[in-house]
Amino acid sequence: MTTYRTHLTSDLSLESAGDRAKLAGWVAKVRNLGGVIFIDLRDSGGLVQVVVDPESVPTAPTLRMEYCVSVEGTVRSRPEGTENPGMKTGTLEVAADRIEVLSRSGPLPFMIDDRIDADEQIRLRYRYLDLRRPRMAANLAARSTCIRAIRETLDGLGFLDVETPTLVNSTPEGARDFLVPSRLRPGHFYALPQSPQLFKQLLMVSGVERYYQIARCYRDEDTRADRQVEFTQLDLEGSFWGREDVFSTIEKVVAEVVRRLRGVDLPLPLPRLTHSEALSRYGTDKPDLRFGMAISELSRVFEGTGFRGFGNVLAGGGVVRGINAGPRSFSRAELDGLVDRAKQLGAAGLVWAVVKDDGSLRSPVAKFLALGEIDGMIRVLEASPGDVLLVVADQPEVASAVLGAIRLDLGKPSDHDRLHFVWVVDFPVFDRTDGGGLTPSHHPFTAPVSVEEMRERPAEAVAHAYDLVLNGSELGSGSVRIHDPETQREVFEILGISAEEAESRFGWFLEGLRYGTPPHAGFAIGIDRLVTILRDEPSIREVIPFPKTQSGADPLTTSPTRVAGSQLTELGIDLTAATKAALGDAAGAS
RNA sequence: GGGGGCGUGGUGAAGUCUGGAGUUCACGCCGGCCUGUCAAGCCGGAGGUCGCGGGUUCAAAUCCCGUCGUCCCCGCCA
Secondary structure, three states: OEOOEOOOHHHOOHHHOOOEEEEEEEEEEEEEOOOOEEEEEEEOOEEEEEEEOOOOOOOOOOOOOOOEEEEEEEEEEOOOOOOOOOOOOOOEEEEEEEEEEEEOOOOOOOOOOOOOOOOHHHHHHOHHHHOOOHHHHHHHHHHHHHHHHHHHHHHHOOOEEOOOOOOEOOOOOOOOOOEEEOOOOOOOEEEOOOOOHHHHHHHHHOOOOEEEEEEEEEOOOOOEOOEOOEEEEEEEEEEOOOHHHHHHHHHHHHHHHHHHHHOOOOOOOOOEEEHHHHHHHHOOOOOOOOOOOOOEEOOOOOOOOOOHHHHHHHHOOOEEEEEEEEEOOOOHHHHHHHHHHHHHOOOOOOEEEEEOOOOOEEOOOHHHOOHHHHHHHHHHOOOOOOEEEEEEEEOHHHHHHHHHHHHHHHHOOOOOOOOOEEEEEOOEOEEEOOOOOEEEOOOOOEOEOOHHHHHHOOOOOEEOEEEEEEOOEEEEEEEEEOOOHHHHHHHHHHOOOOHHHHHHHHHHHHHHHOOOOOOEEEEEEEHHHHHHHHOOOOOHHHHOOOOOOOOOOOOOOOOOOOOOHHHHHHHOOOOOHHHHHHHOOOOOOO
16 A cells, blocks of 8 residues: 555454555554563554564564554454454454564653543644544544535535635734734735635625635634634635525535534524524523523513512613523522622622422512512423522623523533534624724624615614524624625725725725625635534644644744844844843843 | 633642641553553552742741743633
C-alpha cells in the first residue's frame, strides 16, 4: 500500500488470517512477559495486537511507548480464550517475524490515552501528541467528514466554491478586527475578515448565483468554550432566492452531515419558531428544545390580585410568568438559592411554590394568593402534586430572560446524544442599544420584511433574518439581503450612518448594487460548533487542531510573539511608551 | 473591564478549611524477574524551589497581599 506497509490495522480481519502483513505505526503499549512480548500497534486505522515470540524474533529491539515502528508478520486468529472483546481487532493478532524501530520517542509529557485528560495547556503545548489520542484523531476525522459532506452536497446542487480575500477592509461596527499593517502604504491597514459577507453579495452581482466557501473568519473578541478568535464557517449565498431556498439548502447540508457523523436521518423540514416566541417561551433567541419547561404567561391569572408583589408589577406594565420545573425535592436552601440566582440575573425576586397533594401550595406567598389564582397557576402550568413552580413578575424581557436562564440551570442535558434543531425566524431588523439608538440585529445588509414597516416603526420591524439553533447553541445565521440600493440607503439612514459616511466606507459595495443586483439570500454555519456538538465535546477547542487559549495564545508556538524593531520600522509602526514600559523595554528601544 | 474555579515529582489526584519534617495514592520513567498478556503482574529505584514575588509566624503547600498562567461565566461576540 505504501513503501512502509501493506495493510492498515483497520484492513485486517479474520478473513485475512494466514496473510502476510507489513504494518507501520506507533507503539501504544508494550506488555513484555519476559519471553513473549505483546505490542498494541496504533496507526490511523486503529489498534492491533502484535505478538513478538522469541523463537520468531530472537533479537527484538527495545520497544517503548510511542516508538514509531515497522512490523512484518502473519495475521492469525488469537488462541481460544485470549480474544479481547473490548478491541475492534480483538479476535486476531499479528505474529511478528521482523520488527524495526523507525524512530524512537523520548519519555512522554503525558499519556496518549483517552481515559486520562492532562491539563489542557500541556495538551496544547504538545498538541501533536494530543492529536494521537483516538478521541482527538476521531475529532479530526469528523471535521474532515463534515466538510466533505458539505462539499459533496453543495457540488451536487450546482454550487460554485469561490474564495474571497482574507486581507480586507476594517469596519468599525461589529466585533473587533484583527489588523494587518500595510508595508507598501504605511499607516494603512488591512483587516482579517469577520465573514465574507460583502464579497459574496458581490458574487451575486457577478452572476455566480450559487456560491459557497469553507471560510476562515476572525474576530478579536474574548473566547469562550464555544468561541475562538479564528474559526471556520460554511458560507453560502444564492441568487433569486428567498428564505425557503436557504432553509431547504441548509437542511440538505445539515442532514447529510448528521447522517455521516451520527448515522441518523434528520426528519425534515426542521421545526421553526419565531424570534418573539423563542424569547417569550424560552427567554432566549437560541432555545434548547431537548426539554420542555417552557415559560408560561400568568399575567391574566393574577389580574386584580391582592398579592402586591405581583399586583404592583402588573400595574406598572410588567408581566407575571412562570415555569413548571416538574417534580423535584428541593430543600429550602436550594429553593432560596434559586431566588438568589434570579436576583443575580436581574429580577426583583422569584416566587417558588410546591404543589401539595390536596392541590394547595407550599410557598412563602401562599397566604397572599386567592384560591382562583392558585388554581389558575396550576392549570396554566399543567402542574401536578409534587411539582415545583417558579414565578417571576417583572418587565417582559426580564421575566423571560431570568426564567430562561433558570430553565437551563435546571433542565439542560449535559450530553448531546439527542439532537434538536430549530430555525428561529423573524428576527427584528434592529435592536436597541443601551443609549436608545438602533443597531442591526443581524447586519445592516439584511432585508426588512416590509420597507414601509421599517420606515414607520423601525424598532419593531421584522427582518428576513433567521438563525439555526442546535441544542441551545447558535449554529449559524442568515438572511435575505437588501438588493436595492435605495433600501440599503434607508437602512443606513435609520442606523444614523450618513450618505457620505456610507459612501466612504461601503461605496465600493453600494456601487456594485447599482448594476442589476439579483434578489439574493444566504447563510453561514459555524463548522467548529456543529462538529463540537455532533461529537458531544465540551469545548470547541477539542475539534480545532491547533486552538488558542483564552488569552489568545498558542502554547505550542508561543504566538503571539514580539517582532524585530526593524519590522515595525518598515511598517511605520512605533509602540507606545506605555507598551514599551509594560514590555520592560528601555525608552526608545524596541 | 468584571465574577468565580484551578496551579503540589513527567502526568492525574489527595493534602490547604483547622500552619508543625516534601507526606500519600495511581500512571509514567529507570533497573531486575516473569512465555498468552491486553490499563499485564511481582520486586527495587530515581524524580518535586508545592506557579512566581512579598508579608504574618518560632514554623507556610496550608493564612494574608500582589502577580502570572489556565479554565468557566458576565460584559463583548454587526
